[in-house]
Amino acid sequence: MAGSGSKSVLFVCLGNICRSPIAEAVFRKMATDAGVVDQWVIDSGATSDWNIGSSPDDRGLACLTKHGIETSHRARQVTKDDFLSFAYILCMDESNLSELERRAKQVKNHQAKVELLGSYDPQKQRIIKDPYYGSAEDFEKVYEQCVRCCKAFLENNS
Ligand code: WE7
16 A cells, blocks of 8 residues: 555556556566665555466566566455555557556545556557567566566656
8 A cells, every 4th residue: 555645656557466566567677776665665566366366377487587586476456445546557569458448437535547558658558558478588578578667757757
């Protein structure tokens, strides 16, 4: 839960095992390196309840390790409370976006701005594609997109 005055972001994808844990870990590393991590509540979640409690995908963990980033995240589903406690909910594709917008409408006085993480990409790649049925290269591409977008998002909120 975000304390008063703190900034908050929840990264979301379908299962919270591939894309959103990478985005969360990348953003936490950047905020840590910038010395502002204490000002932030950072988390990630799933639209589905399929993988609750699972570790991130091994390919995603390998990609993060390769870039010197760790995570101990376990998958969780987005809750109604998330729409009240987070300032930003940033998701990966149009399917995530329409699902989150549908759920936001069901929460009275929802606060969160629901956006595509890719809307922050200086290279204008709006969609961060699901790498689940993809290769290590697809995870690397997700990582690079997360780096560009998280950097821009952090700069916008500093
Ligand atoms: C995924 C996935 C991803 C697809 N992470 N899963 Cl088998 C399934 C069914 C409902 C929810 C989830 Cl989470 C999962 C397992 C976990 N990134 N991507 N499934 C996926 C990709 C393309 C077409 C259809 C699916 C279900």
